[in-house]
Amino acid sequence: MDGGTGWIGRADALARLGVKTQTLYAYVSRGRITARPDPADPRRSQYASSDIERLIRGETAPHVEKAAARGEAELLTSLGAEADGRPHYRGHDVVTLAETATLEQTARLLWGAEGLQPFAELRPRVDLFTAGTIRSRVFATLARRAGEAGPRAGDDPAAMVAEAAVALNEAVDAASGPGPRSHFHQRLARGWKMVERDAHLLRRALVLCADGRMSAAILATRTAASGGACMAGAALAGLTTLGTAELMRRTQAATAFVVAARRDPQTRLDDGASTDDPRGPSLLAALSLPADLEAVRRRVEDDSGRAADLPLALALTARALDLPREAAVDLVLIGRLTGLLGHALDQRRSGSPIRARVRYVGPRPGAN
Known part of the structure; x- marks a missing residue:
């Protein structure tokens, strides 16, 4: 057995x-x-x-x-899976989870740390990065954490979870700016100067973005963790490749489309931002779109015959809330950071082999 x-x-x-x-x-x-x-x-x-x-x-x-x-890798993961067309985190339906869960609760679930409270005693960092875009501040924060922790900071399960929690906490602070210790989505809402009653939309979006299908970002994270990188370093390796992930790429395309479509109703989304993924409808169901954005949504859905996907839902939500241009992408960044830290933890705990075969195809040695 x-x-x-x-x-x-x-x-x-x-x-x-x-x-x-x-x-x-x-x-x-x-x-x-x-x-x-x-x-x-x-x-x-x-x-x-x-x-x-x-x-x-x-x-x-x-x-x-x-x-x-072919040089591809097969990975074993206990974080995310799809069943009957619906995404799950460790067996929990993601759409149902996003109805009430915070990003902190989702982190503990994905990290296999539901019996711990790793965020309870965390405090803001004094020397916080405040210049540049949210992306650049988050990257700088993780790089600093990686430099401070060094390789193989420890394999004690609770210590690794604590290490991941510090990294995520500082990354959210870098994105939102300093302030009172509230939930992550509330801190982001404060940083974006949102109306407090709308902060739940950020909470839902972050949970929906936390993990997804296999991507280069997950492979990079798990490879770095397998090689001994600390939690922040492994997650940073994943974030630097996140731009190639489907969710990020399509969110960027959807953001540009929504901005253009509000000005020109003839604009069409060429990236096919409609799918059977229930995460998009889940996010939009919690939001009352203004008439012009509702028209954009309907055009896309009528063209495709399907409901809007998560990237389009994120872009519509960001515009409806009058958030900065890159806010939808930033939500993916913070949400997915949570999942990547989970993959780093999962890799270090399980020791899942990452096998890839490299074949030399260059000039014959000694030929030149």
């Missing part, structure tokens, strides 16, 4: 497969069974029970071997 963890020891693996130790090792080396160090004893290994069951059923999982040959 794997005790619900998805991992079993060598003896159990050999018993299930009915093979010798050498064969088990061969399966691992060929990428057909994923192995990791045993958290209780790094000298021993554990094996993914799902891979073993697949082999028992006679499935060879050729996609794993082909992915390795």
Whole structure:
């Protein structure tokens, strides 16, 4: 039995497969069974029970071997998944969660720290970054945290969660500016000089943005964490590649579209910002759009035959609240930072292997 963890020891693996130790090792080396160090004893290994069951059923999982040959990576995560077309965080429906959860509660869920209160005693930093865009301030804050912590600041579970909480707390302060210790969404609302009654829209948006499908940002974060980077350093590695992630790219496109479409009704969104993802309708359901923005939404939905997706919903929300031009992108940045810190924690705890094969295709050595 794997005790619900998805991992079993060598003896159990050999018993299930009915093979010798050498064969088990061969399966691992060929990428057909994923192995990791045993958290209780790094000298021993554990094996993914799902891979073993697949082999028992006679499935060879050729996609794993082909992915390795292409230089792609296969990752194991316990954070986010989709079921029946709906996103989930650790088994919790995201849309339902966003109805009431704060970003702090979502962080504890994604970080596997629901029994902890890592944000309770945190205080503002005196030497806060206040110049530049929100993006540049958040990046500078994480870089400083990484420089202060150094590599492999510790593997104690509670200490790593505390480290992640400090990084997120300082990043939100960098985005919102100094002020009273309130919830993250309230601090952002204060920084944007929003009407207090509308702050719940930021809360909902941040929760909806916290995690998503596999992306280069997640791979970068987990690779850095696997290599020993601290929480802030691993998350920074992910944020620097976040611009290539679908959610960020489409949010940038949707922001530009909404601005243009308010001026010219003939403007059309070429990026297909409509989908069956329920996160967009969830955010817009909590907001009463002014007539011109409602018309923009309807045009997109009529053109596509689907409800507005999350990027368009974020762009419409930012404009309806009269937030800065890049506010929708900044919400993705802060929300996704929470999830990336979760991936860094998950990677350090699980030791999930990140395998990629590199083949040299340059000039023959010694030819020049």
